[in-house]
Amino acid sequence: MIVYGVALLSACLILGMLLGEVLGVALGVEANVGGVGIAMLFLVLASNSDKFKALVDGASGTGIQFWSAMYIPIVVAMAARQNVVAAFEGGMLAVVAGVAAVIVSFALVPVISKIGNSETPSEESQ
Amino acid sequence: MEIFETVFVRNSLVVAFAVVGLTIWISYFLADKLTKGRIHGSAIAIALGLLAAYFGGKATGGSTGVADITLLGGIGLMGGGMMRDFAIVATAFGVKLSELKKAGLAGVVSIFAGVIVSFIVGAVVAVLYGYTDPVVVTTIGAGAVTYIVGPVTGSALGADSDIIALSVAAGLIKSILVMIGTPMIAKTIGLNNPQSAMVFGGLMGTTSGVAAGLAATDPKLVPYGAMTATFYTGVGCLLGPSILFLIVNAIL
Known part of the structure; x- marks a missing residue:
């Protein structure tokens, strides 16, 4: 049943969000700490485990794959509802700070990826 | 015109699916014909989305881009945090x-x-x-x-x-x-x-x-x-x- 997969996905998200919220309260932060990331971990664990086979195999799995495939359309809709006007009305300071932060962060990707590589030399995929 | 608006507003999420689908179709067409696949279709779709958000924000003075236009309100739900997170989590399916x-x-x-x-x-x-x-x-x-x-x-x-x-x-x-x-x-x-x-x-x-x-x-x-x-x-x-x-x- 397709809905089993969708229900599993929903359960993972809700559980992850709850934990993220609890983590936020525990750390004294006004934000959800990693709720989505935790939910993703749950889904990875469930899809790699035998116990949940009935919820991720066959038709149930297509219920999850559908939402995974809807990801890009949803991201396009997300882009269309960003406050782009406010971003550009913030003035030069905001533009410079935002652009500089992105450039420096981009530059760090290969540097930190290397840290990972030296830890696990067997990696180098495709 | 009123009938038009009633139907669009009442079915806002469905309208959003159709509009986004059309946008993506146009984007992939452009990516294929104009850039010969060098620029990914979804990159164009996202850029179009941002551009539309700019004009939507300018036209309405609201803070949620295109979603502030009455007929396109469903974009707000489709691209909102709930759907985004739901779809993001779904992408983890199959990750090792x-x-x-x-x-x-x-x-x-x-x-x-x-x-x-x-x-x-x-x-x-x-x-x-x-x-x-x-x-x-x-x-x-x-x-x-x-x-x-x-x-x-x-x-x-x-x-x-x-x-x-x-x-x-x-x-x-x-x-x-x-x-x-x-x-x-x-x-x-x-x-x-x-x-x-x-x-x-x-x-x-x-x-x-x-x-x-x-x-x-x-x-x-x-x-x-x-x-x-x-x-x-x-x-x-x-x-x-x-x-x-x-x-x-x-x-x-």
């Missing part, structure tokens, strides 16, 4: 645990490095623009982390609302630039495997930016980047009003 473990350490390092580096860059820019108040400098630095960390930090420190608005703007610029810039820079920074995608997500942190940027680069990388990115804002909200503010306060 071993891939996540491989980049675990680098992923964690990247989150902290990303928050701190973006903060420093934002704070330095604020100082270069002549700000010396530690609260203001911290708030703008936090805005360069993400547009959520900025206002959270700013309100915790009691910053003025115009400074908070400035920090949100810096975060939005970052987010938009990551959406558009990622596919262009991906090759140069070696963003072509799950490990570097996790590091990328941790360094950039803006969930929307990473989500869209990776989607336009290689959808297979999305779950890895999104996984680390979702911890970033939390870490930023943790460090911003506390350690980072104390450091700025000590320096200025």
